[in-house]
Amino acid sequence: MEIEQLDEFNGIKRVCRLPAAASRPRLVQLEGRKLLWIGIVFIMLGWFMLLFMPLGVVLILYSQKPHLRSGTSFVRSHKSKIVLILVILGFLAWSPWMTNDYAIDLVTDRLGGPEEPYDYLGSTIPVVDVPKNVVRVPFGALVYFPGEAMFIVTFWGGVL
Numbered sequence: 001m002e003i004e005q006l007d008e009f010n011g012i013k014r015v016c017r018l019p020a021a022a023s024r025p026r027l028v029q030l031e032g033r034k035l036l037w038i039g040i041v042f043i044m045l046g047w048f049m050l051l052f053m054p055l056g057v058v059l060i061l062y063s064q065k066p067h068l069r070s071g072t073s074f075v076r077s078h079k080s081k082i083v084l085i086l087v088i089l090g091f092l093a094w095s096p097w098m099t100n101d102y103a104i105d106l107v108t109d110r111l112g113g114p115e116e117p118y119d120y121l122g123s124t125i126p127v128v129d130v131p132k133n134v135v136r137v138p139f140g141a142l143v144y145f146p147g148e149a150m151f152i153v154t155f156w157g158g159v160l
Contacts, residue, residue: 035063043087057087093138095155100134103141103153107132110151110159120148 042056060083108114114128135142140154152160 033063035059039063039083043083043090057083092155095139098136098141098153098155100141103134103143104132106153106157106159107143107151120145 036059039056039059039061042059045056060080108127111118111127114126116127117124118127118130120130130145130148133144133146135144140152143151143153154160
């Protein structure tokens with residue numbers, strides 16, 4: 001990188017050359033491969049903390065070649081499509097809209113409502129009184145009636 005400067009007193013042009021390492025921003029000095037791996041780690045950590053997900057996407061973008069950093073050409077590269085699909089699958093597997101209460105409500109509605117009688121361990125009680133445990137799994141949740149039944153609630157709201 002060169003900086004040209006005109007001296008006002010005698011009209012002499014001075015050229016100052018900077019070393020190549022000093023002309024680049026710090027983030028670009030990391031190798032593209034390291035940025036890619038750090039970005040993948042941040043996306044995986046995004047499973048637990050949503051804050052890491054955008055950081056991972058940004059780092060993966062910077063790991064690509066400079067002409068791939070623009071929006072339209074970024075989506076055209078094969079590596080980028082794979083990363084985008086993994087991000088979407090990770091978001092669907094995490095399914096933050098699936099809360100424990102939502103899963104229990106879907107199972108309760110599937111069984112006929114909260115006051116519907118249910119045969120639980122040999123006695124008939126309303127569905128609302130049956131003890132329920134919710135276990136989060138990728139792409140959904142398991143609603144477990146201890147000792148009796150288990151229902152799978154999918155990320156799109158289906159009950160199996």
